[in-house]
Amino acid sequence: MLCSSCKSEISAESAFCPKCGQRTSAAPAEAAPPLAAVAPTAAEKMRAATPAGAAAHQPEPEHELWQGGMSPKAMIGSWVLAGIISIAAAVVSVIVPKPIAWIAAAVIVPLVWLIPALRYLTLRLSVEYRLTTQRFMHKQGLLSRASNQILLVDIDDVSYRQRLLERIFNTGTITLISNDTTDPKLILVPIDDVQRVADLIDEARREERRKRAIYMASA
Numbered sequence: 001m002l003c004s005s006c007k008s009e010i011s012a013e014s015a016f017c018p019k020c021g022q023r024t025s026a027a028p029a030e031a032a033p034p035l036a037a038v039a040p041t042a043a044e045k046m047r048a049a050t051p052a053g054a055a056a057h058q059p060e061p062e063h064e065l066w067q068g069g070m071s072p073k074a075m076i077g078s079w080v081l082a083g084i085i086s087i088a089a090a091v092v093s094v095i096v097p098k099p100i101a102w103i104a105a106a107v108i109v110p111l112v113w114l115i116p117a118l119r120y121l122t123l124r125l126s127v128e129y130r131l132t133t134q135r136f137m138h139k140q141g142l143l144s145r146a147s148n149q150i151l152l153v154d155i156d157d158v159s160y161r162q163r164l165l166e167r168i169f170n171t172g173t174i175t176l177i178s179n180d181t182t183d184p185k186l187i188l189v190p191i192d193d194v195q196r197v198a199d200l201i202d203e204a205r206r207e208e209r210r211k212r213a214i215y216m217a218s219a
Contacts, residue, residue, distance in 0.1 A: 060211075066131040066200055070123040073169040074190030078116035085112045123189050131201060134208060136176065138186065150186070152205040153212055154179040160198040166190065174198050 003017040089105040126142040137149040155178045162172035172194035176186040191197060 071192040077165045082112040150180045152208040155205045158202040
């Protein structure tokens with residue numbers, strides 16, 4: 001074959017002309033240099049990245065901490081009083097063997113048991129409390145139901161009270177003082193383990209206020 005430059009005779013396998021150094025068609029083509037990896041632009045980096053502090057400002061899920069209502073043990077005092085009155089009425093009807101004494105005993109004994117039983121059933125079935133990490137909710141009503149909720153950050157004071165029998169059976173009432181316009185002073189019906197529940201409400205409201213303060217400071 002002939003060199004394309006100097007027209008000299010060269011071998012077909014030669015990659016270059018031995019006379020002028022011209023590259024021949026048999027020479028392998030130089031591989032193109034690899035393209036450098038294109039770095040992402042600042043806008044692409046911004047779109048791909050998670051916004052700083054987004055996770056911290058996500059609303060936390062609400063968890064239930066306690067649920068309860070009227071405690072059956074809160075009626076023990078009423079049952080004891082009803083039993084004493086029933087025994088006294090029976091004794092009087094025996095000591096005074098007159099029809100009027102028997103009639104009075106027959107009327108008084110059912111009443112002293114019926115009244116506390118109706119009170120217990122009404123409160124047990126119509127009052128419901130629920131405490132979460134963010135709210136205190138209470139529902140009341142037997143035939144018609146009214147519901148209200150108090151944000152924990154709005155509760156200013158939590159206190160509880162126990163009478164003698166309530167201390168023995170670990171029951172009592174809780175009073176919540178808050179900024180809620182519907183129930184600024186909410187007195188709960190007697191509940192079980194009253195001190196633990198009162199402490200739980202107080203700790204939950206303090207924790208919620210602490211979270212709100214941190215959120216407002218970082219906003």
